Amino acid sequence: MRSNFTLLALALAATYFSGAAAADAPKVAQKAAYKVGFAQTESNNPWRLAETKSFQDVAASCGWQVIFTDAGGSAAKQVADIDSLIAQKVDLLVFPPREDKPLIPAVMKAKKAGIPVILVDRDVDHKLAKPGVDYITFIGSDFIDQGRRAADALVKATGGKANIIELEGSTGASAATDRKKGFDAEIAKHPGMKIVASQSGDFNRDKGRQLAQTLLQAHPEANAVYGHNDEMAVGAITAIEAAGKVPGKDIFVVSIDGQRNALDAIIAGKMVATVQSSPYFGGISCKIAQASAKGEKIPAWVKVEDKIYDISNAAKDIAEGF
Incomplete structure (x- = not known):
């Protein structure tokens, strides 16, 4: 059975779709510096910590002032965090949707506010929100x-x-x-x-x-x-x-x-x-944002290539672990 929150999310998504034109997703503006919102799902494991650090590390070189939020493992809290970032009028939103349907209203609300969105690590349901139309792109693995x-x-x-x-x-x-x-x-x-x-x-x-x-x-x-x-x-x-x-x-x-x-x-x-x-999305997100600002065509999926670790390479490549 779907949760009440999920049902509400789907209803809100339908509302946003019925009221919005099928215009392309907002593009990143050309500016010297940007206020960027990064809405993390949770910070209770090494993977998420490495992902957040990748945005902290790239901020200065990319000209980003990053506002970080942490949803503590709650899709509802992540939606509220994004609402707050939208209210703060960030220039760009980047986040990994904790769940693929409850975060649809957040994507659509950002679009309605004219704020470009890049999704990383996890995508949303393409039947309800489409890359290139409702958000710039999805950066992640297969x-x-x-x-x-x-x-x-x-x-x-x-x-x-x-x-x-x-x-x-x-x-x-x-x-x-x-x-x-x-x-x-x-x-x-x-x-x-x-x-x-x-x-x-x-x-x-x-x-x-x-x-x-x-x-x-x-x-x-x-x-x-x-x-x-x-x-x-x-x-x-x-x-x-x-x-x-x-x-x-x-x-x-x-x-x-x-x-x-x-x-x-x-x-x-x-x-x-x-x-x-890979959890290292900071640098890739910066490059995609820069390409969007230049008016370049962004693919719907920026695919991250992954390797596999086994006994043949784990010791040799141990430094790649996080």
């Missing part, structure tokens, strides 16, 4: 491909035979939806691979640990775990060890992100692989 590559690594590690527990990300987040889609579709191609349980751990380490503990007890036949991010996968490794089993031997773990703690787990033999998902 989440479906990330899920597929994680599945491929797990198939190889298990010899194509596994009972898998899937720890999903935040419900309604484009990253979670697509990482599941890519993984599940690839696993379905292998008769010896079966997903025995799949639930949301909200991209959170402790929730991932608790969920893994519960699901491992419910499914003692499980010999593989797929985490939609490293935080949940690292939490699952703790649960595996607490259950008296050996990660990397009794239960194989794959994940997505490329955090330092995941690379350490790979080196220690506790994790098979993690697919990189």
Whole structure:
């Protein structure tokens, strides 16, 4: 069942669409300095902290005065944060939508106010808001491909035979939806691979640990775990060890992100692989904003290319972890 907040968001989105013309998204103005709003989803894990730092690091060189907000893991709070940034008349809004539908009204309200928007890391539902029309672009990874590559690594590690527990990300987040889609579709191609349980751990380490503990007890036949991010996968490794089993031997773990703690787990033999998902959007966002100000055509999706870390390169590339 949809939450009341989601239903309200959809209703508001319909209102904005019915009242707005199909004009192109607002473009970044040509100015020497900009007031930029960055509305973060939460700051409770290394990935989000690295993402925020990338904007802090680029601010001076890009001519940005960045106003940072933190939604604390709440889509409703992120909408309120963006409303506040709009009221402060920022020149540009950049944010990762915590969920793909509840943040639609925020995108449309910014458009109505003439404020250009760049979405990073997570996108919104294109049936309700379109890049190039309602916001400049989406900068991010191919989440479906990330899920597929994680599945491929797990198939190889298990010899194509596994009972898998899937720890999903935040419900309604484009990253979670697509990482599941890519993984599940690839696993379905292998008769010896079966997903025995799949639930949301909200991209959170402790929730991932608790969920893994519960699901491992419910499914003692499980010999593989797929985490939609490293935080949940690292939490699952703790649960595996607490259950008296050996990660990397009794239960194989794959994940997505490329955090330092995941690379350490790979080196220690506790994790098979993690697919990189770069959090460094500050520099790319600056370049896209500059291109918009020059009137250049911006693609609807500025795709970030990701690598995969496994035992062959985790130690060599450990400095890339965050």
